[in-house]
Amino acid sequence: MTNTNQYLKNIGLEAKKASHLMAKVSTQQKNDALTFLIELLNSKAATILKANEKDVKAAKKNKLDRASIDRLIISSKTIDAMINGIQEIVDLRDPIGEIMHLNARPSGIQVGQMRVALGVIGMIYESRPNVTIDAASLSIKSGNAIILRGGSESIHSNIALSGLIHEALKKSGLSIKAVQVIDSTDRSIVKGMIKLNDYIDVIIPRGGKSLTKMISDEATVPVIKHLDGNCHVFVDKDADLNKTLKIIENSKTQRLGTCNTTESLLISKHIARDFLPKIVKMLHQHKVEVRGCKETLKHVKGIKKASENDFYTEYLDAIISCKIVIDIDEAIHHINQYSSHHTDAIVTENYERAMQFLKEVDSSSVMVNASTRFADGFEYGLGAEIGISTNKLHVRGPVGLEGLTSLKYIVLGNGHTRK
Amino acid sequence: MTNTNQYLKNIGLEAKKASHLMAKVSTQQKNDALTFLIELLNSKAATILKANEKDVKAAKKNKLDRASIDRLIISSKTIDAMINGIQEIVDLRDPIGEIMHLNARPSGIQVGQMRVALGVIGMIYESRPNVTIDAASLSIKSGNAIILRGGSESIHSNIALSGLIHEALKKSGLSIKAVQVIDSTDRSIVKGMIKLNDYIDVIIPRGGKSLTKMISDEATVPVIKHLDGNCHVFVDKDADLNKTLKIIENSKTQRLGTCNTTESLLISKHIARDFLPKIVKMLHQHKVEVRGCKETLKHVKGIKKASENDFYTEYLDAIISCKIVIDIDEAIHHINQYSSHHTDAIVTENYERAMQFLKEVDSSSVMVNASTRFADGFEYGLGAEIGISTNKLHVRGPVGLEGLTSLKYIVLGNGHTRK
Numbered sequence: 001m002t003n004t005n006q007y008l009k010n011i012g013l014e015a016k017k018a019s020h021l022m023a024k025v026s027t028q029q030k031n032d033a034l035t036f037l038i039e040l041l042n043s044k045a046a047t048i049l050k051a052n053e054k055d056v057k058a059a060k061k062n063k064l065d066r067a068s069i070d071r072l073i074i075s076s077k078t079i080d081a082m083i084n085g086i087q088e089i090v091d092l093r094d095p096i097g098e099i100m101h102l103n104a105r106p107s108g109i110q111v112g113q114m115r116v117a118l119g120v121i122g123m124i125y126e127s128r129p130n131v132t133i134d135a136a137s138l139s140i141k142s143g144n145a146i147i148l149r150g151g152s153e154s155i156h157s158n159i160a161l162s163g164l165i166h167e168a169l170k171k172s173g174l175s176i177k178a179v180q181v182i183d184s185t186d187r188s189i190v191k192g193m194i195k196l197n198d199y200i201d202v203i204i205p206r207g208g209k210s211l212t213k214m215i216s217d218e219a220t221v222p223v224i225k226h227l228d229g230n231c232h233v234f235v236d237k238d239a240d241l242n243k244t245l246k247i248i249e250n251s252k253t254q255r256l257g258t259c260n261t262t263e264s265l266l267i268s269k270h271i272a273r274d275f276l277p278k279i280v281k282m283l284h285q286h287k288v289e290v291r292g293c294k295e296t297l298k299h300v301k302g303i304k305k306a307s308e309n310d311f312y313t314e315y316l317d318a319i320i321s322c323k324i325v326i327d328i329d330e331a332i333h334h335i336n337q338y339s340s341h342h343t344d345a346i347v348t349e350n351y352e353r354a355m356q357f358l359k360e361v362d363s364s365s366v367m368v369n370a371s372t373r374f375a376d377g378f379e380y381g382l383g384a385e386i387g388i389s390t391n392k393l394h395v396r397g398p399v400g401l402e403g404l405t406s407l408k409y410i411v412l413g414n415g416h417t418r419k
Numbered sequence: 420m421t422n423t424n425q426y427l428k429n430i431g432l433e434a435k436k437a438s439h440l441m442a443k444v445s446t447q448q449k450n451d452a453l454t455f456l457i458e459l460l461n462s463k464a465a466t467i468l469k470a471n472e473k474d475v476k477a478a479k480k481n482k483l484d485r486a487s488i489d490r491l492i493i494s495s496k497t498i499d500a501m502i503n504g505i506q507e508i509v510d511l512r513d514p515i516g517e518i519m520h521l522n523a524r525p526s527g528i529q530v531g532q533m534r535v536a537l538g539v540i541g542m543i544y545e546s547r548p549n550v551t552i553d554a555a556s557l558s559i560k561s562g563n564a565i566i567l568r569g570g571s572e573s574i575h576s577n578i579a580l581s582g583l584i585h586e587a588l589k590k591s592g593l594s595i596k597a598v599q600v601i602d603s604t605d606r607s608i609v610k611g612m613i614k615l616n617d618y619i620d621v622i623i624p625r626g627g628k629s630l631t632k633m634i635s636d637e638a639t640v641p642v643i644k645h646l647d648g649n650c651h652v653f654v655d656k657d658a659d660l661n662k663t664l665k666i667i668e669n670s671k672t673q674r675l676g677t678c679n680t681t682e683s684l685l686i687s688k689h690i691a692r693d694f695l696p697k698i699v700k701m702l703h704q705h706k707v708e709v710r711g712c713k714e715t716l717k718h719v720k721g722i723k724k725a726s727e728n729d730f731y732t733e734y735l736d737a738i739i740s741c742k743i744v745i746d747i748d749e750a751i752h753h754i755n756q757y758s759s760h761h762t763d764a765i766v767t768e769n770y771e772r773a774m775q776f777l778k779e780v781d782s783s784s785v786m787v788n789a790s791t792r793f794a795d796g797f798e799y800g801l802g803a804e805i806g807i808s809t810n811k812l813h814v815r816g817p818v819g820l821e822g823l824t825s826l827k828y829i830v831l832g833n834g835h836t837r838k
């Protein structure tokens with residue numbers, strides 16, 4: 001452990017120094033670095049694809065599961081997506097230095113807040129090498145330094161990508177220590193990073209549930225965490241049938257494995273007899289298994305009974321749980337109890353209940369008449385997203401540039417003293 | 420520990436339930452509760468004073484130090500201050516339910532953010548019983564539930580105050596579990612509270628450095644912490660002498676024991692010969708000991724040399740350290756290294772350096788030509804303050820109502836699905 005500690009301390013120290021430099025560079029310099037990175041991804045795509053091939057070959061040899069290999073593969077399409085992502089970040093307004101709420105106080109001073117960089121971000125992630133580019137780009141634009149610790153399965157891809165990032169930083173006159181990729185696959189690195197309070201200001205894990213849970217249980221550095229997405233659609237008694245079917249279909253079946261996919265339906269008992277058979281029929285056409293509460297089984301034959309545990313489950317699969325509720329109060333109560341507080345939606349034409357749902361559901365995204373699949377940084381207009389936070393503190397929901405910043409108070413006086 | 424765990428779990432469960440109720444009560448109801456509390460503090464002041472006498476008597480018997488006893492005493496003046504504090508909170512705008520940044524996206528949905536309560540606050544504090552009233556009032560107005568764990572030395576005062584708070588909550592139809600005062604002085608309670616992740620959303624410690632450090636080192640619940648206040652005044656070469664003297668006098672001598680008191684001076688070498696003797700003379704008139712760097716000693720005779728450690732020290736006493744710096748870059752570098760990132764000020768008439776200081780100093784409050792003593796919730800117009808945060812995440816600087824809230828995303832659609 002001592003070697004790991006020393007290794008991490010050096011990286012942390014360099015990151016801290018780089019963060020002080022990054023905090024004061026101009027918007028132009030940051031955009032230049034990102035634009036150079038786009039050029040390099042275009043001109044040196046072959047290097048990236050070649051490094052990635054090594055990782056994919058090793059992953060196949062190590063019999064990594066299919067889904068993980070899929071996430072690992074970089075194609076020229078992936079590179080185009082990276083480039084588009086960077087361009088979006090270039091186009092975003094620089095959040096740093098914004099001054100807000102600057103008001104005069106009775107004492108004569110002016111008090112306001114200024115948006116500043118957080119400092120050093122520690123990112124711990126698995127498989128997807130595109131995270132390396134996304135996270136580095138967001139970190140550069142928000143004036144932070146970042147330490148990236150990707151999965152061992154993508155080590156060659158990540159080192160190749162970091163080579164291009166460093167070239168771009170150098171060319172624009174920025175410190176290459178603003179983006180450091182950990183090239184050791186030693187597992188003790190993760191344990192060390194999450195306790196590196198003197199050098200890292202925030203840890204962002206992005207990966208499986210067990211990784212995130214271990215990190216949030218053990219980290220002493222603050223964590224912007226993303227646990228599971230057990231999302232709900234509640235169909236109110238005043239729901240429109242057509243909108244209901246469209247929203248459930250999109251929320252559940254557009255993609256099965258994403259965190260904003262709906263895993264549970266709540267149906268008002270007043271419309272269950274009419275709506276439920278049509279909803280189940282549509283879901284069955286998409287080969288989605290429905291597991292229902294006792295009341296649900298009365299309306300639709302031949303479906304499996306949901307256990308208590310089903311209502312807590314993020315399936316990430318072609319399964320959905322279904323419960324009939326008496327009214328909106330029961331629906332909200334159920335959601336606040338069973339949901340993972342990620343994203344929950346109501347379908348209704350009733351104004352009062354739409355407002356009540358928005359106000360009382362305790363989740364990072366609450367929606368009216370829209371698919372839960374919209375819970376996403378790009379869809380929300382953040383330009384890019386470094387993750388989706390299920391925290392309540394600091395930042396909740398999709399995390400873009402502003403989530404990587406902090407507000408400090410500024411006071412302007414003219415020799416003012418306190419009475 | 421099992422009994423403590425069960426005891427805390429019950430309190431946590433009640434708090435969680437109460438927080439769901441508090442999240443939806445009207446502004447009127449919350450203000451009613453606070454107004455009733457003002458009436459009760461007026462009509463039942465004698466009960467409070469009597470309970471407080473018990474604590475003070477016990478404290479004297481236990482030979483508590485003078486400063487702690489001073490903080491413990493409730494006088495009718497203290498009660499007036501509590502009442503004024505509550506009235507300020509009544510007069511504040513209700514932060515809950517505010518919707519901001521609601522914009523249409525190309526997909527057709529509207530995306531915005533809504534300000535909501537955090538949930539359950541755990542407050543751990545020492546001595547001052549007025550914190551019980553301040554924290555409970557802020558928590559009620561911000562729609563949260565709160566668990567208060569005061570020091571054992573103020574247990575009778577806190578129980579008496581909580582009696583009035585419960586009466587006020589009841590009279591306005593709110594759950595009395597919205598404010599729970601822990602009436603056990605068992606020390607294991609604190610250790611248990613800071614790990615009660617299932618029920619407590621944020622821990623706010625307010626007390627000595629060792630308490631805060633223990634809590635932030637061991638807590639798994641997020642902490643809004645306030646470590647020390649090693650504040651600086653930097654006197655730039657273009658400083659006005661008159662403003663300099665006024666600001667240093669106020670920053671250092673108005674009150675010695677507060678966290679926004681200046682503990683260290685940085686003086687530009689260009690004006691040191693002229694300014695330094697006058698600054699030291701003024702400080703000596705206030706019986707403040709000056710400890711200087713080698714260069715300082717050249718300009719002023721008969722003062723003690725500052726050690727490296729002096730520059731890290733929050734004296735909370737009639738001592739100040741002093742260092743001569745070459746330019747603003749050295750000053751900023753020194754502050755970012757030695758400051759506790761609480762509050763730091765520059766005195767200058769130069770526009771460019773004022774802006775540079777505001778931008779580059781990495782502290783929760785950064786000031787130009789104003790006394791560091793202004794770093795305070797009331798002075799900043801927050802109406803009241805539950806503490807001053809030296810965190811970078813979530814909230815930085817004085818923490819008022821908004822620091823006790825969170826922003827969730829809301830999405831308004833009309834049957835929209837994702838492409």
